[in-house]
Amino acid sequence: MNVKEIAEKLNLKVLSGASGLSNEISFGYASDLLSDVMGNAKSGEVWITLQTHKNVMAIASLKDLAAVILVSGLQPESDMAAQSDEEGIPVLSSSEDAFTLIGKLYELLKK
Amino acid sequence: MHFEFQVEGGNFSKAGTASSQLKKILKQLNVDSRDIKRVVVALYEAEVNVVAHAYQGVIIIDIDTEKIRIRIEDEGPGIKDIDLAMQQGFSTASELVREMGFGAGMGLPNIKNNTDELTVTSEVGKGTNVHMLINFSI
Numbered sequence: 344m345n346v347k348e349i350a351e352k353l354n355l356k357v358l359s360g361a362s363g364l365s366n367e368i369s370f371g372y373a374s375d376l377l378s379d380v381m382g383n384a385k386s387g388e389v390w391i392t393l394q395t396h397k398n399v400m401a402i403a404s405l406k407d408l409a410a411v412i413l414v415s416g417l418q419p420e421s422d423m424a425a426q427s428d429e430e431g432i433p434v435l436s437s438s439e440d441a442f443t444l445i446g447k448l449y450e451l452l453k454k
Numbered sequence: 455m456h457f458e459f460q461v462e463g464g465n466f467s468k469a470g471t472a473s474s475q476l477k478k479i480l481k482q483l484n485v486d487s488r489d490i491k492r493v494v495v496a497l498y499e500a501e502v503n504v505v506a507h508a509y510q511g512v513i514i515i516d517i518d519t520e521k522i523r524i525r526i527e528d529e530g531p532g533i534k535d536i537d538l539a540m541q542q543g544f545s546t547a548s549e550l551v552r553e554m555g556f557g558a559g560m561g562l563p564n565i566k567n568n569t570d571e572l573t574v575t576s577e578v579g580k581g582t583n584v585h586m587l588i589n590f591s592i
């Protein structure tokens with residue numbers, strides 16, 4: 344499933360990085376600890392977090408992640424959005440909290 | 455091949471720049487993507503440690519067909535107990551740095567897990583040297 348399909352199914356807003364909407368999503372990784380994501384996320388995964396600063400995009404790019412989903416209606420800081428556009432890694436926003444969003448996402452992505 | 459990058463302590467907006475440039479270089483050199491992944495994790499963590507914990511540093515990289523050797527040498531407070539610092543969960547990161555999601559105490563363990571050789575040396579009040587080596591898989 345690609346980023347655009349997930350965004351439509353889960354009613355997510357595309358906040359930046361729209362050029363990456365066709366990125367394929369392999370699975371998801373949820374964490375707000377950056378070194379945890381650095382060590383354990385796998386390429387092609389979508390990252391669910393409440394961190395909204397630029398270092399999120401540095402990690403998403405270095406790890407070849409498909410997209411980032413911010414939960415609870417959070418918005419990216421402007422330099423995070425700018426880097427998302429540059430890298431073509433979409434930042435999406437969900438109005439739902441992490442538990443609810445991740446539960447739905449898991450149903451869509453589980454193998 | 456030899457490359458050097460400067461790292462500014464405290465400047466989180468530039469954290470990861472050297473790692474990103476090295477990733478591009480390794481791709482151009484057609485290094486196996488699994489090896490690139492290991493290098494990127496290890497260098498990023500060492501780079502962020504200079505940003506989060508030290509004043510300034512330099513990254514010195516030497517690449518040949520078989521391996522990559524990276525040295526990160528910083529001027530900073532140094533590490534009092536290196537064995538303790540290597541343990542997962544140990545962190546002296548400031549409250550501000552933790553709020554950003556750093557400070558899990560997983561950076562040095564991530565470096566250890568992704569390198570074939572790792573040596574950390576440090577002098578309290580002067581700085582820290584991290585030397586790592588990754589053998590390419592082909």
Ligand SMILES: Nc1ncnc2c1ncn2[C@@H]1O[C@H](COP(=O)(O)OP(=O)(O)OP(=O)(O)O)[C@@H](O)[C@H]1O
Pocket residue numbers: 377378379499503504506507508528530531532533539540544545546547555556557558559560561562563582
């Ligand atoms: N370059 C450095 N200069 C001074 N102290 C350091 C340096 N690198 C690591 N340390 C010390 O070692 C501790 C553990 O480092 P490690 O990278 O494992 O975790 P962290 O940086 O605190 O958090 P994380 O990497 O998970 O964001 C640090 O909190 C710090 O006390």
Ligand SMILES: [Mg+2]
Pocket residue numbers: 378499502503557560561562
């Ligand atoms: Mg660290």
